[in-house]
Amino acid sequence: MPEPTGPEGPPVDVVRIMKEIRESIQKKREEGLYTDEEVESLAGMRLRAYGEEARIDGKLLERLLGATHDWNISVDYLIRTTRPGLAGRALILTKRLVRPFVRLYTDHLLNRQAQINLYFAHLLHNNVRETARLQVELQALRHRCEVLERERGARPAR
Amino acid sequence: MRLCFVIQRYGPEVAGGSELHCRWLAGRLARRHQVEVATTCALDYLEWRDHYPPGPDRVEGIPVTRYPVARPRSERRFALVSDLVFHEEHSLADEREWVVENGPFSPELVRSLPRRRDVDLFVFYSYRYYQTFFGLPPVASRAVLVPTAEEDPAIELPVFAGLFRAPRGILYLTPEERSLVQGVSGNSDVPGVVVGSGINVAEGWEAVDVKTRFGLPPHYVLYVGRIDRNKGADRLFSHYKRLQAEWPEAPPLVLVGKPALEIPVHPKIVHLGFVSEAEKFALLAGCEVLVMPSAYESLSVIVLEAWAMGRPVLVNSACRVLEGQCVRSGGGLFYRGYSEFAAALRMLADDARLRAALGAAGKAYVRREYDWDVVEDRTSRFLASIAPRHEEAR
Numbered sequence: 001m002p003e004p005t006g007p008e009g010p011p012v013d014v015v016r017i018m019k020e021i022r023e024s025i026q027k028k029r030e031e032g033l034y035t036d037e038e039v040e041s042l043a044g045m046r047l048r049a050y051g052e053e054a055r056i057d058g059k060l061l062e063r064l065l066g067a068t069h070d071w072n073i074s075v076d077y078l079i080r081t082t083r084p085g086l087a088g089r090a091l092i093l094t095k096r097l098v099r100p101f102v103r104l105y106t107d108h109l110l111n112r113q114a115q116i117n118l119y120f121a122h123l124l125h126n127n128v129r130e131t132a133r134l135q136v137e138l139q140a141l142r143h144r145c146e147v148l149e150r151e152r153g154a155r156p157a158r
Numbered sequence: 159m160r161l162c163f164v165i166q167r168y169g170p171e172v173a174g175g176s177e178l179h180c181r182w183l184a185g186r187l188a189r190r191h192q193v194e195v196a197t198t199c200a201l202d203y204l205e206w207r208d209h210y211p212p213g214p215d216r217v218e219g220i221p222v223t224r225y226p227v228a229r230p231r232s233e234r235r236f237a238l239v240s241d242l243v244f245h246e247e248h249s250l251a252d253e254r255e256w257v258v259e260n261g262p263f264s265p266e267l268v269r270s271l272p273r274r275r276d277v278d279l280f281v282f283y284s285y286r287y288y289q290t291f292f293g294l295p296p297v298a299s300r301a302v303l304v305p306t307a308e309e310d311p312a313i314e315l316p317v318f319a320g321l322f323r324a325p326r327g328i329l330y331l332t333p334e335e336r337s338l339v340q341g342v343s344g345n346s347d348v349p350g351v352v353v354g355s356g357i358n359v360a361e362g363w364e365a366v367d368v369k370t371r372f373g374l375p376p377h378y379v380l381y382v383g384r385i386d387r388n389k390g391a392d393r394l395f396s397h398y399k400r401l402q403a404e405w406p407e408a409p410p411l412v413l414v415g416k417p418a419l420e421i422p423v424h425p426k427i428v429h430l431g432f433v434s435e436a437e438k439f440a441l442l443a444g445c446e447v448l449v450m451p452s453a454y455e456s457l458s459v460i461v462l463e464a465w466a467m468g469r470p471v472l473v474n475s476a477c478r479v480l481e482g483q484c485v486r487s488g489g490g491l492f493y494r495g496y497s498e499f500a501a502a503l504r505m506l507a508d509d510a511r512l513r514a515a516l517g518a519a520g521k522a523y524v525r526r527e528y529d530w531d532v533v534e535d536r537t538s539r540f541l542a543s544i545a546p547r548h549e550e551a552r
Contacts (some may be wrong), residue, residue, distance in 0.1 A: 004412045011488040012515045018491060021501045036400075037496040059245055070241060 168197040206262035227269035253317035308454040331457035356530030360435035380445035390451030465520030489520025
């Protein structure tokens, strides 16, 4: 049974509805009532700021903060050359022939380094996230204290 | 006019927004023009392996010529080249290599186009694929591009700026897509028109009782499409599970489509898999709201279909196209992040009058802007205005 559709009445102002929703969310934030996702976004902003402070490449920073691990070192790579013509083709062929032997020695080391990188990245991201969460919690507690103090101040003295 | 549509894959079995748009538009324009299609033998877009036999074919009465894919796409190589062009210092030659690796690599298709002197206009679909990137420039004076551009990293690649400036005309699907393409390529002097797409509501959907057939409750939220990270399905799952934890009475989430990621085991997440077109429209008509979490859409047909059935939508506002459509139509709400998703969905679920008003506004918008007669007329007039005279460009 299809849900009823309304008659064509006056248009709904969807921009106004979303503005109201956003304002009510903002109000909650001012009271320190953040959702996990907002804490996540706070932590992201902090991580981004650290990266900018360290002046690392902006594109790499975006990848470091992304969901995938494509920022990490990889054992696979494209064989390319800037040399044109026959020399270039010969060079690519040589590199292709040599690559399996090189990778025999490098793959293990690179894989291990990639694991270590991943672990440290995870550790640091979690630390920053936890600090952001604690800060938000502190803000909420401060807000509660202020409200309680105001209530106490407003109550007539016995 | 003699029109030749050029597209990466073509057929009734082909799933994909741009392919569907191409098939629908070709079908409509065939009523007043001589229409044919040049495409590859591929069906699957991940590897582009030949599926259909090469040579002439006929799909829904339209002549189709299929060309073989010379080399299927290598996932590994494509990933390496993508990594290079999207993350590292690179050259234009690397970006061209990205297009080649993206495929479908069919040089035979590309070579065949300039030989077709009898064609008045070629209509190329999707800027990012091999057949458009390499096929359009040699016939640029007779080429119309349907970019189907989304706000993803590929659109920023400088190699495409020249492609957007080359054709005789451009058919855009939304005003947002036009702004996006003009922004990256500065091609505002290339004639263009926003044509949109018509909606084909399946016949017989009224007779389908989906709630009995699929055992659904009276109220449910619907998602239709590829269940994929690229479509924002992972975020939808995490948002929905959190919402359920905070609001156990939230209506169940019903999913329709092929999963490309693991669907969480949750008592209120119901996956129906593939359904028929009539079932899809019956599901749309019966839902409380259609959710579209994708951040990358050049035109979301399913959103238009929900509106055609008079249902409201809730879309990801990270996608400017979707947000723009909601603002223009007044047919849906748009969220950024979990808090807005939860608040908007609760508001929609709690307020039947709001749902009905949004649905009605969406329906009126689709009738006004996305009626096939309107789209066909708009497209035909534009093509006639830019078509080269016979002595030109041949």
